[in-house]
Amino acid sequence: MASVSERLSVGGARREVVETAAFHRAVFVWIAALLLVAPFVLYPVFLMKVLCFALFACAFNLLLGYGGLLSFGHAAYFGIASYVCAHAAKVWGLTPEVAILAGTATGGALGLVFGWLAIKRQGIYFAMITLALAQMVFFFSLQAKFTGGEDGIQAVPRGRLLGIVSIADDRVLYYIVAGIFLFGLLAIYRMIHSPFGQVLKAIRDNEPRAISLGYRANHYKLMVFVLSATLAGLAGATKAIVFQLASLTDVHWSMSGEVVLMTLVGGMGTVFGPIVGAAVIVTMQNYLAHLGAWVTVVQGAIFVVCVLLFREGIIGVLARKLRKPL
Amino acid sequence: MKLKTMLLATALVGALAGMAEAQTAVKIGVLNDRSGVYADLSGEGSVIAARMAIEDFKAADRGLKVEVVSADHQNKPDIGASIARKWYDQDGVDAIFDVPTSSVALAVNQVTREKNKIFIDSGAGSTDLTGPQCSPNTIHWTYDTYALAKGTGGAMVKKGGDSWFFITADYAFGHSLEQNTADVVKKAGGKVLGTIRHPFPGSDFSSFLLQAQASKAKVIGLANAGGDTINTIKQAAEFGVTQGGQNLAGLLIFITDVHALGLKAAQGLVLTESFYWDRDDASRAFSKRFAEKSGGKMPSMVHAGVYSGVLHYLKAIEAAKSKDAGPVMAKMKELPTDDPLFGKGQVRADGRKIHDMYLFEVKKPEESKAAWDYYKLLATIPAAEAFRPLNEGGCPLVKG
Numbered sequence: 001m002a003s004v005s006e007r008l009s010v011g012g013a014r015r016e017v018v019e020t021a022a023f024h025r026a027v028f029v030w031i032a033a034l035l036l037v038a039p040f041v042l043y044p045v046f047l048m049k050v051l052c053f054a055l056f057a058c059a060f061n062l063l064l065g066y067g068g069l070l071s072f073g074h075a076a077y078f079g080i081a082s083y084v085c086a087h088a089a090k091v092w093g094l095t096p097e098v099a100i101l102a103g104t105a106t107g108g109a110l111g112l113v114f115g116w117l118a119i120k121r122q123g124i125y126f127a128m129i130t131l132a133l134a135q136m137v138f139f140f141s142l143q144a145k146f147t148g149g150e151d152g153i154q155a156v157p158r159g160r161l162l163g164i165v166s167i168a169d170d171r172v173l174y175y176i177v178a179g180i181f182l183f184g185l186l187a188i189y190r191m192i193h194s195p196f197g198q199v200l201k202a203i204r205d206n207e208p209r210a211i212s213l214g215y216r217a218n219h220y221k222l223m224v225f226v227l228s229a230t231l232a233g234l235a236g237a238t239k240a241i242v243f244q245l246a247s248l249t250d251v252h253w254s255m256s257g258e259v260v261l262m263t264l265v266g267g268m269g270t271v272f273g274p275i276v277g278a279a280v281i282v283t284m285q286n287y288l289a290h291l292g293a294w295v296t297v298v299q300g301a302i303f304v305v306c307v308l309l310f311r312e313g314i315i316g317v318l319a320r321k322l323r324k325p326l
Numbered sequence: 327m328k329l330k331t332m333l334l335a336t337a338l339v340g341a342l343a344g345m346a347e348a349q350t351a352v353k354i355g356v357l358n359d360r361s362g363v364y365a366d367l368s369g370e371g372s373v374i375a376a377r378m379a380i381e382d383f384k385a386a387d388r389g390l391k392v393e394v395v396s397a398d399h400q401n402k403p404d405i406g407a408s409i410a411r412k413w414y415d416q417d418g419v420d421a422i423f424d425v426p427t428s429s430v431a432l433a434v435n436q437v438t439r440e441k442n443k444i445f446i447d448s449g450a451g452s453t454d455l456t457g458p459q460c461s462p463n464t465i466h467w468t469y470d471t472y473a474l475a476k477g478t479g480g481a482m483v484k485k486g487g488d489s490w491f492f493i494t495a496d497y498a499f500g501h502s503l504e505q506n507t508a509d510v511v512k513k514a515g516g517k518v519l520g521t522i523r524h525p526f527p528g529s530d531f532s533s534f535l536l537q538a539q540a541s542k543a544k545v546i547g548l549a550n551a552g553g554d555t556i557n558t559i560k561q562a563a564e565f566g567v568t569q570g571g572q573n574l575a576g577l578l579i580f581i582t583d584v585h586a587l588g589l590k591a592a593q594g595l596v597l598t599e600s601f602y603w604d605r606d607d608a609s610r611a612f613s614k615r616f617a618e619k620s621g622g623k624m625p626s627m628v629h630a631g632v633y634s635g636v637l638h639y640l641k642a643i644e645a646a647k648s649k650d651a652g653p654v655m656a657k658m659k660e661l662p663t664d665d666p667l668f669g670k671g672q673v674r675a676d677g678r679k680i681h682d683m684y685l686f687e688v689k690k691p692e693e694s695k696a697a698w699d700y701y702k703l704l705a706t707i708p709a710a711e712a713f714r715p716l717n718e719g720g721c722p723l724v725k726g
Binding site: 151 | 398400404405408409412416428454496498526
């Protein structure tokens with residue numbers, strides 16, 4: 001999606017950029033305000049789940065929407081981070097923030113290895129390699145001793161933040177999760193509006209041209225892959241602390257599919273789209289749970305409608321209506 | 327006179343207040359798989375069973391206003407745990423029932439303990455629920471993998487099936503199922519001729535079945551579950567394993583699976599369950615009523631377990647005159663259980679509910695006289711022997 005700023009003349013573009021930045025700042029303030037008030041209106045555990053998935057989807061969107069790389073194995077980084085975080089908190093007895101960092105680092109490290117392998121190919125082959133590697137992680141998680149097989153790692157203690165503040169209370173934990181989420185979102189925002197992000201978009205739109213301009217496309221691709229895997233890991237590790245468990249669901253390929261769905265429904269290549277997408281999908285899973293099998297049917301129907309009617313996703317359509325990049 | 331009126335009025339107000347108090351509202355949550363592989367086994371049937379228990383208890387006449395809610399956990403522990411949390415925190419659910427799939431059951435076990443509510447599991451098989459992860463708030467009602475291994479392994483050896491070959495799903499659950507059964511077989515004097523592990527999930531079992539056939543073991547134990555077991559049984563039928571004189575023993579299989587397989591494929595299969603609809607008059611009467619409500623489907627042991635669990639739970643609330651977890655759990659463990667489906671039993675200190683288990687063989691197509699006429703009873707395993715001894719589970723509640 002060509003952003004508005006690219007279409008205008010240089011002088012106009014400058015004003016446009018300043019205006020857009022101000023507009024985005026306002027959106028961030030709104031998001032922060034919403035996050036502050038939300039737990040008094042909605043159920044905190046549900047909100048934390050939405051935030052974890054929103055961060056996961058944002059991380060995925062960084063790779064797909066800005067790097068143009070469709071990874072079909074993002075559950076691997078999300079899941080392995082949640083296992084490592086759960087194990088660190090439960091067995092090694094680390095404090096939650098260290099456990100989350102350990103999980104995040106593992107996600108990033110795995111992303112480095114898998115990304116290095118996967119970016120050697122493009123398009124469908126890239127997607128298939130990421131899927132195959134993610135399946136290996138799934139089978140590793142199924143077999144490895146420390147993951148507890150199909151029972152997962154249960155009863156992970158929430159512990160005390162920095163060894164001092166107890167986060168057993170849902171609302172206290174919520175604000176920490178909200179902080180992590182905002183941090184992740186701002187980091188992504190900063191990345192895509194930096195020179196690095198500009199080059200990334202150039203590579204996405206026309207890789208040979210970017211190479212001919214002297215950019216090492218593969219370095220940038222690997223970099224964005226690792227960043228995306230790290231942030232996915234941050235989301236997975238946080239989820240392990242919130243739900244006090246890590247399980248095979250998090251590494252299963254259907255999780256990789258779900259995050260694609262969230263990103264597409266919300267709006268691929270938009271900053272705020274994946275948040276809305278994650279909120280829509282998680283809300284459906286939560287509030288339609290009593291419908292049983294119909295949840296998946298409704299999810300499928302929404303996906304079809306989304307692809308047929310508004311391919312840019314919810315936020316993508318909104319951005320077009322407002323004539324502002326979101 | 328005035329004093330008398332006043333006293334009378336006070337007494338009346340007191341009585342009214344007492345009556346209002348007696349009308350206790352209880353909310354039961356049935357959390358299970360309503361869309362996936364265990365939907366037949368648990369699903370809507372468990373909700374029907376819970377409603378029947380409330381009806382049979384005549385809850386309304388006894389001052390209990392019982393409401394049932396249900397949800398689908400999609401066999402995902404995080405979804406199960408978040409539904410459980412929401413139910414306890416927001417919707418005022420007092421107890422959760424059913425919950426098949428061990429990983430989800432263990433997650434709900436934790437949430438229930440944290441929120442100090444009650445969890446009565448019928449659908450899951452993990453012995454950890456009454457072992458290392460046992461909780462003062464959980465009762466494991468219908469069966470567990472130990473009881474299935476014990477029933478099928480022990481009783482088969484007693485009947486002459488003393489040499490075994492295992493086809494095992496290659497992951498923690500399969501390994502533990504195989505280990506449990508092999509221990510029982512060896513203790514009973516049988517021997518294990520060999521084991522082979524298949525990838526999970528598998529689809530082609532022919533080479534494993536050929537090896538099992540070649541081993542000449544009298545019993546082929548299927549230490550796998552769900553779709554794997556069904557595929558193994560189907561392919562075994564194609565190879566004529568049971569016609570060749572070997573017995574096929576399912577270590578985790580339910581009547582709904584047999585129904586799905588059909589008798590032609592499932593005939594000769596040996597399995598253990600804690601309930602069969604056609605076992606006696608009481609179970610037939612219950613099952614007939616159940617079938618009317620469920621569109622002709624007979625109840626599985628998981629459904630029966632939900633019925634029996636809800637009944638005992640309501641009895642305990644009445645006896646404890648409270649719905650708080652502490653007193654109700656104490657009453658449930660104190661009162662012996664007695665219902666038309668499982669007969670007499672009790673709830674142990676570790677939360678294990680014990681009752682008789684039964685070893686069945688699946689009938690040949692020509693032996694079956696009516697729809698759902700699937701099993702013949704081979705042996706009854708008495709309650710005292712059927713389950714893991716109290717001191718062997720490693721449950722911290724037992725030492726105290």
